[in-house]
Amino acid sequence: MLILECPYCGVAADETELSPGGEAHLVRQGPGSSDQELESYLFGRKNPKGVHFERWRHSYGCGKWFHAARCTMTLEVFATYSAQTPVPPKNVINAIKAKRPDWEGWT
Template sequence: MLTLQCPYCGVQADETELAPGYEAHLKRYGPGSSPEEFESYMFARKNPKGVHFERWRHAYGCGKWFLAARDTNTLEVFGTYPAQSSAPPADLVAKIKLKRPEWEGYK
């Protein structure tokens, strides 16, 4: 079972308390964007085997959205951080690189 720690309230919540929000750090396109840009935002998602950054909501807790880094192959969670972050924190990236030296980094 997947267990994530909410960075806001500090609760270790299993996946039954959480709601997935799918891929994190998407570039959002709205009015004035080309049809191709909007289509890529709406429908094109990464589906990696390995390290992935995702959005989660602590639905049955504080209700806040947060971001998590985890390995989709092993379900290992590297850490969580606030949803307002524009990129993963440097210490989290360093932790991932330490455990997964072959990882190419956040893009």
């Protein structure tokens, strides 16, 4: 069972109160991008075993989208943070590095 703390209302929300939104921090490729960039934007996903950044929506609660950094293998949650950021904030990166020193880092 996964419990994420919504950064907007501070509620510790169970997985069943949330809606998953897939991988976070995708960069949109629109008109003008190459076929390969568009294909990778639409279909290319990291699917790592380990540290992963995801979008979630607190759909049974305040209704806000937020981001979560967690481990796909152990379900350990490193941090949840605002969705209004194109890259993971520094404190989130640091929180992950503190627990996973050999993590290859955000790319």
